[in-house]
Amino acid sequence: MIDFEEELKKFKPSLEVEEAEEAIYNKNLDDMTDVLQEMLKEARRVQR
Amino acid sequence: MSSYSKILQFSNFYYNKGLTCANVHDMSGAIDNLSKSLRYNKNNIDARNLLGLCYYEIGECVDALREWVISINLKSEDNIAAEYIDDIQPDITRTGRFNQCVKKYNQALIDANHQNEDLAIVQLKRVIGINPKFIRAALLLALLYIHNGQYKEAINVLEGAEKIDANNTMLRRYMKEAKEELAKKEEKKNKGKKTINDDGTVAYISENDTIIKPSHFRDNATVSTMINILFGLIVGVLIGVFLIVPGVKREASRDSAQKLVEANNNIATKNAAIKDYQAKISDLTKKLNALNDTTESSNTNMSFYKNLLAMYVSFNNGEYREAGEALSKINEDNIENDYKEVYEKLKAQVNDKYCQMLYAEAGSNYNQGNYEEAIGTFEKIVQLNPTYGDGNALYFLAQSYRLTGDNQKAITYYQRLINECPDSAKFANAKAHLERLTK
Numbered sequence: 001m002i003d004f005e006e007e008l009k010k011f012k013p014s015l016e017v018e019e020a021e022e023a024i025y026n027k028n029l030d031d032m033t034d035v036l037q038e039m040l041k042e043a044r045r046v047q048r
Numbered sequence: 049m050s051s052y053s054k055i056l057q058f059s060n061f062y063y064n065k066g067l068t069c070a071n072v073h074d075m076s077g078a079i080d081n082l083s084k085s086l087r088y089n090k091n092n093i094d095a096r097n098l099l100g101l102c103y104y105e106i107g108e109c110v111d112a113l114r115e116w117v118i119s120i121n122l123k124s125e126d127n128i129a130a131e132y133i134d135d136i137q138p139d140i141t142r143t144g145r146f147n148q149c150v151k152k153y154n155q156a157l158i159d160a161n162h163q164n165e166d167l168a169i170v171q172l173k174r175v176i177g178i179n180p181k182f183i184r185a186a187l188l189l190a191l192l193y194i195h196n197g198q199y200k201e202a203i204n205v206l207e208g209a210e211k212i213d214a215n216n217t218m219l220r221r222y223m224k225e226a227k228e229e230l231a232k233k234e235e236k237k238n239k240g241k242k243t244i245n246d247d248g249t250v251a252y253i254s255e256n257d258t259i260i261k262p263s264h265f266r267d268n269a270t271v272s273t274m275i276n277i278l279f280g281l282i283v284g285v286l287i288g289v290f291l292i293v294p295g296v297k298r299e300a301s302r303d304s305a306q307k308l309v310e311a312n313n314n315i316a317t318k319n320a321a322i323k324d325y326q327a328k329i330s331d332l333t334k335k336l337n338a339l340n341d342t343t344e345s346s347n348t349n350m351s352f353y354k355n356l357l358a359m360y361v362s363f364n365n366g367e368y369r370e371a372g373e374a375l376s377k378i379n380e381d382n383i384e385n386d387y388k389e390v391y392e393k394l395k396a397q398v399n400d401k402y403c404q405m406l407y408a409e410a411g412s413n414y415n416q417g418n419y420e421e422a423i424g425t426f427e428k429i430v431q432l433n434p435t436y437g438d439g440n441a442l443y444f445l446a447q448s449y450r451l452t453g454d455n456q457k458a459i460t461y462y463q464r465l466i467n468e469c470p471d472s473a474k475f476a477n478a479k480a481h482l483e484r485l486t487k
Contacts, residue, residue: 001225002191002194002221002222002225004194007191008160008191010218011157011160011187011188011191013153013154013157014108014150014153014154014184015108015110015111015150016110016147016150016151016154017110017113017140017141017147017150019110020110020113020114020117020140023110023111023114024117024118027114027118029090029118030090031086031087031088031089031090031091032055032088033052033055033089034090036051036055
């Protein structure tokens with residue numbers, strides 16, 4: 001049985017065109033290569 | 049194989065999975081896989097463009113636009129994302145089709161959260177009418193239908209959405225719920241059905257009881273006829289009160305809800321138009337201010353050149369007083385560097401002639417004992433050239449003040465003569481007067 005109130009909470013407002021610029025700037029673009037590079041940097045820092 | 053190659057391989061693997069899902073209209077699966085592909089390699093342009101297309105397909109235009117803009121930023125040349133953006137450009141303006149859908153959906157969500165479900169349903173039906181692919185709106189509409197017990201309507205909406213996003217988990221759950229509830233409802237209805245037996249009797253099944261009615265009634269009593277008529281009237285009134293009136297009321301309420309939605313839509317559209325106009329007014333005001341500044345600057349320049357011309361003409365005509373007065377009105381800040389040297393030469397010539405004239409006039413007033421008038425003229429000379437006449441202007445100005453009894457000012461000007469013109473013929477006199485006055 002669906003709990004209407006709980007289901008309704010799952011719906012979030014959709015992004016409007018005015019918010020597109022913000023959505024583009026706030027998008028996290030890090031990929032696996034960035035993560036690996038960050039890990040290597042940290043490992044080198046620890047070795048020193 | 050290097051780690052980097054492995055990462056690229058993973059990215060391609062998820063891209064292929066995403067492409068397969070997109071081909072069978074499983075947009076949720078496609079979005080999930082393509083997002084994973086980009087997590088491995090953000091520069092996978094095909095995956096990003098396809099992700100944008102999937103978002104566009106389920107009516108999430110801003111998300112689609114975001115992916116395409118990022119895609120163009122990562123690869124500006126020979127990128128199909130530019131064409132996609134050009135194609136949807138008219139629909140994604142502030143008053144465009146998709147943005148209106150999003151605004152209406154957001155308003156419907158607010159209405160649903162405030163228990164205005166009728167309003168929300170009307171609003172969402174419009175959204176689906178404009179953009180039938182807007183999955184999020186379809187799901188919310190289906191949820192509201194299920195909550196209102198309108199299972200058939202919910203199933204219709206979900207079947208429409210299913211054609212676009214076949215494996216959406218939420219959609220599947222709502223569909224299952226709607227179908228189950230509809231089956232229960234049908235079952236309840238069937239329980240009240242009547243059956244006609246072979247001997248002509250009619251049997252009604254209600255819950256666990258079977259009611260059998262004889263095949264013929266003998267209706268030979270007037271009283272029973274009257275009772276039937278009365279019963280008919282009562283039933284008629286009851287039907288009117290309990291069935292027709294609520295129906296009319298519901299219709300009226302639906303009409304007013306629809307009108308309210310239309311009014312809300314008009315307001316939203318007009319608000320957007322007002323915003324545009326306000327932006328235009330602001331632009332025009334800025335332009336007007338810029339023009340005013342330019343005009344002011346032009347007026348200042350015009351005034352400068354008028355005074356300069358007046359000075360030059362008066363000087364050439366030998367009207368040295370007028371030339372001097374015009375010179376005093378000129379704001380030297382406005383002179384351009386190229387003309388400064390020429391201006392300085394002209395100014396020196398005008399000042400020289402003007403001072404000569406003023407000195408003669410001041411001397412005449414001084415000799416006639418008109419010290420007040422002499423003071424005014426000598427001060428003008430001192431302002432233009434403090435050492436004029438080898439300090440004579442300063443000396444006679446000091447003298448004039450002394451003779452009118454203003455010893456303080458006389459001291460100031462004697463002192464200036466001593467400081468600024470130590471070689472003046474009047475130096476000794478000035479010093480003697482100063483000593484006398486300061487004793």
